[in-house]
Amino acid sequence: MSRDPRYDILFEPVQIGPVTARNRFFQVPHCNGMGHALPEAHAAMRAVKAEGGWSVVSTEECEIHPSGDLSPYIEARLWDDDDIPPLALMTEQVHAHGALAAIELTYNGPTSSNLYSREVALAPSHQPLKYGYPHQARAMTLADIADYRRWHRNAAIRAKRAGFDIIYVYAAHDLSLPMHFLQRRRNQRSDAYGGSLENRVRLLREVLTDTKEAVGDTCAVALRFAVEEFLGEAGISLDGESRDIVGLLADLPDLWDVNLAAWYHDSTSSRFAGEGAQRPFTAWVKQVTNKPVVGVGRFTSPDTMVRQIRDGVMDLIGAARPSIADPFLPRKIETGAIDAIRECIGCNICASGDMTSTPIRCTQNPSMGEEWRKGWHPEHIPSLPKPSRVLVVGAGPAGLEAARALGQRGAEVTLVDAARELGGRVTRESRLPGLAEWARVRDWRLVRLQTMANVAIYPDNRLEADDVLGFEAEHIVIATGARWRRDGFGRSADLPIPGFEAAGVFTPDDILDGRLPEHGPVLLYDDDGFYLGSVLAERLVQAGLDVVYVTPEDTVAGWTTNTLDYRHIQKRLRKLGVQIITAHELLGFAGDHAELACAWGGARRTVACASVLTVTARLPDDGLFQALAARQPAWADHGIARIDCIGDALAPGLIAHAVYAGHRYAREFDDARDPVSRRDSVPFRRRRFVAS
Ligand code: ADP
Ligand code: SF4
Numbered sequence: 001m002s003r004d005p006r007y008d009i010l011f012e013p014v015q016i017g018p019v020t021a022r023n024r025f026f027q028v029p030h031c032n033g034m035g036h037a038l039p040e041a042h043a044a045m046r047a048v049k050a051e052g053g054w055s056v057v058s059t060e061e062c063e064i065h066p067s068g069d070l071s072p073y074i075e076a077r078l079w080d081d082d083d084i085p086p087l088a089l090m091t092e093q094v095h096a097h098g099a100l101a102a103i104e105l106t107y108n109g110p111t112s113s114n115l116y117s118r119e120v121a122l123a124p125s126h127q128p129l130k131y132g133y134p135h136q137a138r139a140m141t142l143a144d145i146a147d148y149r150r151w152h153r154n155a156a157i158r159a160k161r162a163g164f165d166i167i168y169v170y171a172a173h174d175l176s177l178p179m180h181f182l183q184r185r186r187n188q189r190s191d192a193y194g195g196s197l198e199n200r201v202r203l204l205r206e207v208l209t210d211t212k213e214a215v216g217d218t219c220a221v222a223l224r225f226a227v228e229e230f231l232g233e234a235g236i237s238l239d240g241e242s243r244d245i246v247g248l249l250a251d252l253p254d255l256w257d258v259n260l261a262a263w264y265h266d267s268t269s270s271r272f273a274g275e276g277a278q279r280p281f282t283a284w285v286k287q288v289t290n291k292p293v294v295g296v297g298r299f300t301s302p303d304t305m306v307r308q309i310r311d312g313v314m315d316l317i318g319a320a321r322p323s324i325a326d327p328f329l330p331r332k333i334e335t336g337a338i339d340a341i342r343e344c345i346g347c348n349i350c351a352s353g354d355m356t357s358t359p360i361r362c363t364q365n366p367s368m369g370e371e372w373r374k375g376w377h378p379e380h381i382p383s384l385p386k387p388s389r390v391l392v393v394g395a396g397p398a399g400l401e402a403a404r405a406l407g408q409r410g411a412e413v414t415l416v417d418a419a420r421e422l423g424g425r426v427t428r429e430s431r432l433p434g435l436a437e438w439a440r441v442r443d444w445r446l447v448r449l450q451t452m453a454n455v456a457i458y459p460d461n462r463l464e465a466d467d468v469l470g471f472e473a474e475h476i477v478i479a480t481g482a483r484w485r486r487d488g489f490g491r492s493a494d495l496p497i498p499g500f501e502a503a504g505v506f507t508p509d510d511i512l513d514g515r516l517p518e519h520g521p522v523l524l525y526d527d528d529g530f531y532l533g534s535v536l537a538e539r540l541v542q543a544g545l546d547v548v549y550v551t552p553e554d555t556v557a558g559w560t561t562n563t564l565d566y567r568h569i570q571k572r573l574r575k576l577g578v579q580i581i582t583a584h585e586l587l588g589f590a591g592d593h594a595e596l597a598c599a600w601g602g603a604r605r606t607v608a609c610a611s612v613l614t615v616t617a618r619l620p621d622d623g624l625f626q627a628l629a630a631r632q633p634a635w636a637d638h639g640i641a642r643i644d645c646i647g648d649a650l651a652p653g654l655i656a657h658a659v660y661a662g663h664r665y666a667r668e669f670d671d672a673r674d675p676v677s678r679r680d681s682v683p684f685r686r687r688r689f690v691a692s
Helices: 005-011 039-051 081-096 142-161 177-182 197-215 242-249 302-310 321-325 329-334 349-355 397-409 424-429 436-450 465-471 508-512 532-542 558-563 566-575 623-630 655-667 675-680
Strands: 014-016 019-021 025-027 056-063 100-106 136-139 166-171 220-228 255-260 293-295 316-319 389-393 412-416 455-458 475-478 482-484 522-526 547-550 579-581 584-589 593-598 604-608 611-615 618-620 642-645
Touching: 005 302, 005 329, 039 056, 039 081, 056 081, 056 166, 081 100, 081 142, 100 142, 142 166, 142 197, 166 177, 166 197, 177 197, 197 220, 197 242, 220 242, 255 316, 302 316, 316 321, 349 558, 389 397, 389 465, 397 412, 397 424, 397 436, 397 455, 397 655, 424 436, 424 508, 424 655, 436 655, 465 623, 475 623, 482 508, 508 532, 508 611, 522 532, 522 584, 532 547, 532 566, 532 611, 558 566, 623 642
Parallel strands: 025 056, 025 316, 056 100, 100 166, 166 220, 220 255, 255 293, 293 316, 389 412, 389 475, 412 455, 475 642, 522 547, 522 611, 547 579
Antiparallel strands: 014 019, 482 618, 584 593, 593 604
């Protein structure tokens, strides 16, 4: 296949100060939960992006000094010369694939924690640390400002020694000192660094100038700047000062990287923002500067990318999530393999790695975070040494990915599903408000499967144990999913909730199958705490039903802080008029009302409701697997070597878990070890700090 000439413009080189990007695909900085703690894993992950055709591959935030320590979040670190070799691992591997390496230097002042370093944090003025740590940052003296400038300069020099080509000055996401000096709410100084805009821009200008003087002979100096914080006068805003700030610094940086703050406005999930959502906020920047501009917008469509360039919105297509979901996105456009692009679904599971200080994972790309520790490559899987016949039962995310990856490996695969429409939970959930893009999990796999002559797909076929045994495949994998419980058992209720056996109690599966309550108010009991309860509340409101949302937790959809959805969900539910009752357990349902008890004091209250939607826990739909397991002595007679159960049918989890389970099954399918030694060993490579 060859490249569509319409996309030629995406492959033009772009001069950035003293360096040249070979094309317009720019992997902007993104966190990954590996950073300084797992340098080999980090380097391997970045290298795969360079191999996949990104012309620039950036680090995440890189701390420059112990007094700007971001623990427990795991970012890059350049505190002293000892931190150079781990980062040089990345630049060497990125350069080996012909890409430029960029580093995002940061000093987060009042948005750091210093939990690890125990240093006192610095800020433009005295203020509490942003993320709730019980300590304050102190107002910087002029000597502190000089220190900070020297630390930044030293870090830039170290970054150059580590091999970086582009050095970022960071003033975005409400996360770094030059930005904090710009913000009126954080900068209450009355000296030359406070008050007028000219004064508040001073530090940013100085740091840009320092960096250019220190490393600008061979390195480009980029500025990452958030043009809008959505905080009115208290923050940087388009109606306020952001245009003036860009005007004041116009041609000082070699590259403008422009976006929105805070992070949840920048990496907004697909539920709340579509492709290219930042354009109205950033399109003007190119009019103000002669320097190249990079911007983001979860771009996965080459046509949309071309439009950004042709319309003069940006010069380089910035991407974090699209490069995570498909590290080979540029190569696929370059080779005309547009159908092969694994489009990001905007679920933000990748962000949860950073938020939980664990290695990044991705719903669409199960190899993300496994490049070094498991040696998984997003495009290549070794072919099977000998042909194998595999029956995959269930075409949800687990079964689809198992079939796809096995097909890629050369197995003779039969994929069977009871439903007429393939995709399992992904198909059903993608019909809910805001989740349409989740269907990409199914669509990418189906398109791949349709190209494979060695895979046969049979929808609308419910298999029983006899059918499976009679199929006589050597390997059988059961990926039959899970169903939501109706009895109320979950994290909070140890026993079934009285009244839940009666009519008027609905589960998420009922709603997904189109069986909605006829009358409201509906009491939605969310003991799950992630996205689904709030999405179902939206669905019920859409159907004209009044909703009372009750959760035993202190907050609505608590785990969605990890996917940056939390604030958007709070606002959405209130806007929809959903009544919210937190910190209450559901004791029972009596047909026209429910009894609640305060989770803390036990105080009772009654809520009138005509029905209940219970979102508590799931049970594996593993009847088929259990029936087959019970007949293990007969397997050999049917030529069956193994029967495995994977995904939600084994233990219900996220879509990301199911895709991973399917991929892992296919990867480890020919593992020659016996099951016991396999389970007894650590299933991935680890970094050891002390030689044994
Ligand atoms: P996962 O997330 O683990 O992939 P899903 O619930 O999304 O699980 O998908 C499970 C799929 O398995 C559904 O599409 C369902 O129709 C299918 N399925 C369940 N039981 C059977 C069966 N006995 N025979 C064939 N397909 C089945
Ligand atoms: Fe996109 Fe979700 Fe993957 Fe993140 S985890 S890159 S949002 S598909």
